Amino acid sequence: MALPPQPWPTGDVEQLEPLVARVLAPNASPFTYTGTQTYLVGTTDLAVIDAGPADDRHLAALIRAIAGREVTAIMCTHTHRDHSPAAAPLAEATGAPVVGCAPLVIETDQPRLDAAFDRSYAPDRVLEDGEAMAGRGWTLRAVHTPGHTSNHLCFALEESGALFTGDHVMGWSTSVVVPPDGDMGDYLSSLSALQERQDRVYYPAHGGPVEKPRQLVRGMIGHRRARERQIEKLLREEARAIEALVPVMYKGVDERLWPAASMSVYAHLLDMERRGTVARLGDVWTTS
Structure with a gap:
């Protein structure tokens, strides 16, 4: 899919709803669309979801967006290098713990269709399915969604019905499932589990908000099943x-x-x- 016309809001703080703001990283590519989107959840204290790539410009943009507020947690959906490397320097700058997905490094000699894994990722706490992090006025609950990677998590914002979907469901393209770690069976099972949920909106790491999430997921499952029949x-x-x-x-x-x-x-x-x-x-x- 072609990239939209520039300018893109790279480095800007976009307020999507009262508890959710977004900052776009400067790493546009055929696999990241206009770039990786980092989300800030909360008002007086924050959770930062998918701090993004190791890029000084993006780290500076996040520090500006945080604007001196307390950061309760830096949360990672998975450990591809466009998602988690900025977690460590952001933790050093804010004193916040890194929590979320488990560490994972898979090497393969197959052609890469996505970012390589982040070897530096070292979480202070790994969230199991259903575990939560909370701050003043917000609660984020982990939803285990293996498939794109075996360690992938989504995060459900209980106060607003939003789901941060990382790369499991994106707003511009279907997710890449690359063996040996990517697993199509797990991916389809995770999609089916999301379809059973009642989330109001999805905020993916790439692409715009998904306003009709169950409809999109149903279409994604149908597309994969059609490929299987083919x-x-x-x-x-x-x-x-x-x-x-x-x-x-x-x-x-x-x-x-x-x-x-x-x-x-x-x-x-x-x-x-x-x-x-x-x-x-x-x-x-x-x-x-």
């Missing part, structure tokens, strides 16, 4: 390698995006293999 149909016709599936499935899509498509197809195949729908013989896949 794979199964093609493999019923003949056994194929991933390299033979992608040109058929993504006909008309810019070939520069085919490596990303290959990883998505691979994630689907691994999930289907686990459920006994497909099998592989070397590099070739077939229906079971």
Whole structure:
């Protein structure tokens, strides 16, 4: 998807609702859209969600946005390098603890479709599913949403019905699911769990607010299931390698995006293999 026209509000404080403000990092790319969005929750004391990349300009923008207020917690949804590296210097500047997802570093020789993992991430506290952090007038509860990464958390703001979705649900694109850590089965299960919730709005790390969250999630699940049916149909016709599936499935899509498509197809195949729908013989896949 093409980036929107500039100027973007990079470094500015945007007040989205009484308890929620947003600061956009200067790291726009084909995988981060206009950049990673850091959220400030609270009024007199704050939680900072996804402090963002290791960028001095973004750190300075966050310090300006905090404006001398107490920071109760710096909270991380997951440990890709566009999300968590600024947590440590922000903690040093504010004295706040780093809490949220568990540390995770996965190395792979496959083409990367997202940011690499942050090796420096060292939380003071890991939140389990359902655990909460609270300040004056706000409560953020962890919602475990594995799939994009196995350690991914969303954070539910109980006072307003908002859900901070990190990269699990984004406001501009579907989430990337890249094996070995990304897991399509977990991703779909997490989407189904979100669809059962009654959140009013999603605030993703990339892209605009999602005002009809359950409708979007339903569409995302439908899109993934349609891709799965497409794979199964093609493999019923003949056994194929991933390299033979992608040109058929993504006909008309810019070939520069085919490596990303290959990883998505691979994630689907691994999930289907686990459920006994497909099998592989070397590099070739077939229906079971």
